[in-house]
Amino acid sequence: MKVLVVGGAGYIGSHTSYELIRGGHEVVVLDNLSTGRFANVHPAARFYTADIRDREAIHQVFAAETAYGAFDVVMHFAAKLVVEESLCQPLAYYQNNVEGLRLLLDVMVEFQARRLVFSSSAAVYGQTTTSLCREDDPTLPINPYGETKLAAERMIHWVAQAHSMQYCILRYFNVAGADASLRIGLDKDQLTWLVPLIMQTALGQRDKFMVFGSDYDTPDGTCIRDYIHVTDLAEAHLLGAHYLMMGDQSLTANLGSGSGYSVLQVLQAALELFDFPYEFADRRPGDPARLVADTSRARTVLGWQPQLDLRTMLESDYSYRKTLLGQAEAGGTTMP
Numbered sequence: 001m002k003v004l005v006v007g008g009a010g011y012i013g014s015h016t017s018y019e020l021i022r023g024g025h026e027v028v029v030l031d032n033l034s035t036g037r038f039a040n041v042h043p044a045a046r047f048y049t050a051d052i053r054d055r056e057a058i059h060q061v062f063a064a065e066t067a068y069g070a071f072d073v074v075m076h077f078a079a080k081l082v083v084e085e086s087l088c089q090p091l092a093y094y095q096n097n098v099e100g101l102r103l104l105l106d107v108m109v110e111f112q113a114r115r116l117v118f119s120s121s122a123a124v125y126g127q128t129t130t131s132l133c134r135e136d137d138p139t140l141p142i143n144p145y146g147e148t149k150l151a152a153e154r155m156i157h158w159v160a161q162a163h164s165m166q167y168c169i170l171r172y173f174n175v176a177g178a179d180a181s182l183r184i185g186l187d188k189d190q191l192t193w194l195v196p197l198i199m200q201t202a203l204g205q206r207d208k209f210m211v212f213g214s215d216y217d218t219p220d221g222t223c224i225r226d227y228i229h230v231t232d233l234a235e236a237h238l239l240g241a242h243y244l245m246m247g248d249q250s251l252t253a254n255l256g257s258g259s260g261y262s263v264l265q266v267l268q269a270a271l272e273l274f275d276f277p278y279e280f281a282d283r284r285p286g287d288p289a290r291l292v293a294d295t296s297r298a299r300t301v302l303g304w305q306p307q308l309d310l311r312t313m314l315e316s317d318y319s320y321r322k323t324l325l326g327q328a329e330a331g332g333t334t335m336p
Contacts, residue, residue, distance in 0.1 A: 001241060002026040004061075004071045004113075006052060006104060007078030008045065009036030011186045012119060015179055016075060016234040017042050023238060028071070030061055031078070040184050052078050052100035058107045066111055073241040074108060075117045076101065079149070083123070086145035087285060097148035098155070105159045114164060115244040116156060117237050120171045122226070122254070122291045124150040132294040135171070135252050142288060153252070166248055168240035172255035173226035173293050175233055176313040178320035185320030186230075194225070194266060199318045202274035203325065209276060211263055213283035216290075222263035224290040226256035229308035229316075239302040256293030257306055270314055 003020055007013040008029030013036070020027050021044050029041050032051040041047050046065075050057035065071065079097045080086070086093045108116070123146030124139045141147040156167050176195035178185030186196050201209040214221040236255050243251060261269075267278060298304045 001072040001245065002028070002065075002069055003241065004028045004030060004065070004074045005045075006030045006074065006076045007036065007119075008075075009033055009038060009040045009047075010077055011036075011040075011184075012175060012230060012233060013075070013077035014040035014042070014184045015230045016077070016237045017045055018179055018181075018184065019231070019234040019238055021045065028061070028065055030058070037187065052104050053096060055103040055107065058104055059110070062107050062111045062113070070111070071113050073115045073117060073244060074104070074113055075119070075237060075241070076104065077119045079119065079152075081121070081145060083143050083145050083287070084284060086143055086148070090144035093144045093148045094151075097145075098151050101152045101155060105155065108165070109159070109163050114166060115241070116160075116165065116167045117240045117244070118152070118156055118167060118169045119237070120153055120169050120252075121146065121149045122171050122173045122256075122293065124153065124171060125288075125291065127288045128290060131290070132258075132292055133171075133254060134294045135254060135297055157250075160250060166244050167250045168244055169250075169252040170236060170240060170255050170298075171252065171293075172228060172233055172236075173291055175228055175230050177229040177231065177308065177316040179231060180316070182316075182320050182323045185317065185324075187320075187324060194263060195227070195313055195317050196321070198267065198270045198276075199314070199321050201276045201278070202270065202318060203321055205321075207277070209267070209278040210281045211267065211278060212281050213287065214280045215283070218262055218289055220262050220264045223287055224260040224262045224292060226258070226260050226292045227266070227310055227313060228256050228306060229313050232306040232308055236298060236302065236304045239304050243302055251297075251301060253298040253302065254293040254295050255298055255304070256295050258293060258295045260290065260292035261310060266310065266314075269310055273311075273314060274318070
């Protein structure tokens with residue numbers, strides 16, 4: 001396959017690019033490097049600096065590449081994704097996550113690129129009332145991030161119907177871990193995700209780990225989430241692309257382990273490996289109490305089965321961050 005990975009210099013996009021190239025596929029990466037890093041781009045991938053909010057830039061990439069062969073599949077990872085930031089900057093989230101996707105789809109229609117794998121989110125479900133999120137559950141987002149993801153999904157559905165396109169929308173839950181090579185991982189300066197925050201504390205980069213909220217309606221009072229290793233997630237995107245190549249049916253599927261962990265459970269698992277301080281704080285706005293995936297559709301239709309457990313997520317993220325610290329020290333700089 002020839003695959004365009006939009007947002008391929010970011011965390012999940014880069015891991016998916018690595019898995020695509022390991023599978024022998026041709027990869028083209030488009031990224032504006034606003035949050036991604038050029039160092040994350042696989043050396044075997046062709047790279048274009050472009051912004052999905054710039055239609056002319058997207059058009060130039062498609063024109064240059066399709067002259068040598070059309071894209072079989074487009075994968076979209078270029079979303080803004082910090083819940084707290086979305087509450088403060090909703091317009092920026094609509095501009096990037098909705099308008100940026102509209103422009104990408106517009107160019108795809110022009111060049112007759114008919115297959116899209118879209119990286120969505122469990123945030124589309126909002127505050128769930130059941131123990132497991134299923135794809136046909138109500139979608140009632142409680143923050144602008146989730147709302148823009150849902151708007152994007154709906155746009156994809158209608159554009160696909162109008163222009164004979166096929167899509168695979170993958171709604172996933174909390175992502176953690178790093179590639180086994182330790183060449184790529186999550187290295188953002190401003191982190192809000194649970195596992196990397198714990199690992200930064202274990203490495204002494206933070207004074208203490210904060211547990212936000214202890215009064216949720218859960219067994220131990222802390223939020224429950226479903227966790228997935230980034231390599232398992234990348235593999236699911238490959239399976240989604242293969243699914244589209246083999247037929248003309250579209251698909252929306254959840255990805256996750258299918259069993260949730262509370263913040264305290266993840267914290268305790270980390271404390272079995274590392275010693276670090278933590279304390280409780282007030283809830284953060286916009287956080288639902290429980291998000292756990294029913295992954296039966298992905299398992300049945302895509303044949304996807306996660307292989308890597310929570311301990312592997314913790315250990316690989318820690319090892320990647322330790323590698324980054326070593327590189328920074330060797331270069332005479334300090335990590336943020």
